[in-house]
Amino acid sequence: MHLAFTVDLEGTVKVWNCQDQDALATFPVSQACFSLEVCLTKDGPFLMVGNSEGDIYTLTVPELRGVSKVHAFKYTVDLLHCSPDKKWVFASGTHQNILPRVFFIECLLKPSEGKSPLSLSIPFSSCCRACWAPRRTSRITLMYRRGSSKKTGFTTFDLMTERTGGRTVIQAHQVATFLLPVHMESPIWMGASDGNMIVFESGPYLFLFTISGHQLQRFEDHQRTIGNLWADSLHVLTTSMDDSLHVYMWEEEGRYPYLKSCCHLEHIGSDLTPSCYVSKAICDNVSIVCVVSKNRESSILVMYSLHT
Known part of the structure; x- marks a missing residue:
């Protein structure tokens, strides 16, 4: 609208x-x-x-x-x-x-x-x-x-x-x-797909678990702590404090759907200074919109087109 x-x-x-x-x-x-x-x-x-x-x-x-x-x-x-x-x-x-x-x-x-x-x-x-x-x-x-x-x-x-x-x-x-195991850093964000699995971040890692607690995947695509996670039925987006953005897609092969790593975008925007605030990103299967806040007074809005 x-x-x-x-x-x-x-x-x-x-x-x-x-x-x-x-x-x-x-x-x-x-x-x-x-x-x-x-x-x-x-x-x-x-x-x-x-x-x-x-x-x-x-x-x-x-x-x-x-x-x-x-x-x-x-x-x-x-x-x-x-x-x-x-x-x-x-x-x-x-x-x-x-x-x-x-x-x-x-x-x-x-x-x-x-x-x-x-x-x-x-x-x-x-x-x-x-x-x-x-x-x-x-x-x-x-x-x-x-x-x-x-x-x-x-x-x-x-x-x-x-x-x-x-x-x-x-x-x-x-x-x-x-x-979760006691040694795992407590996550802040989570997402779901088909109702049998959940995806969440822990430190710099992204995990895919079944709802019963069985670990299926672990991704190490970020160097710093993942600060934000967004998920829908098609994609999962993660951003970290170094302003990098990673894109995953849900795949339907096998007993459980799983995540496929698609692309990693480093240093969003022209300013290479790491953010003091967490970047956030959303997706509508056509484009990605990401907000990067360098300080309290200003933010950068970055848009990407998705091509398959």
Whole structure:
């Protein structure tokens, strides 16, 4: 839709058409916001915003008209992720006392007066990252850290709805869980493909594991710590603090899909000085967009065309 969404320190949400210097619409949340999620549904596009009070706002696009407001937690909503089929929205905070919740999106888009939206708390605290499986739309994998040693683990759930006693309830069935070895540096980012594998970084390395904890691949394409990872059903992108970008593709041969290393781009941009900030990259199967921030005052936007 050629639109971009931002939120400032005062909690004002804005939508931009990327051509005019003025925002198309604004919506005051009045609290700091740490999560934005755009959801393209059969009923149109919506924006979901999580704030520091634990509220989730659902707004129309591009008007930013309020549709619903739900109080999800006592703490900040740090994570918001819509499922690929737009049936669910996952919400969580990184506070250790928060249990993640999954909402039935239709209840947020068409709220019923006096009724709480259909939701389910997932019995796994200390969630620090989550991702839906692009090819298995009701499967979600959570990354969590627990204990004084902050051990990192992954747990995977399948979600479903069921009619019981004349009402609909959400059920979550745990299908796999495992802890990483204690010697591994705790990852920050993760991604998924077919629902049976997860990809994550650890230091300068990229790993591919099954959801049960079996290591399939390890890549050593970066010299410095991987600072950002982005994944969809086709590609995985990694960037490191030396401004290098590496591109991988999912391959479908054999029992499990695996990652194929495609290309490595060194020193993004003309400035060879390493960044003080982590570069970020995304891909749409036609092009790659990468943001490199050298300092607080300026960033470089780099675009690449993909050719196969």
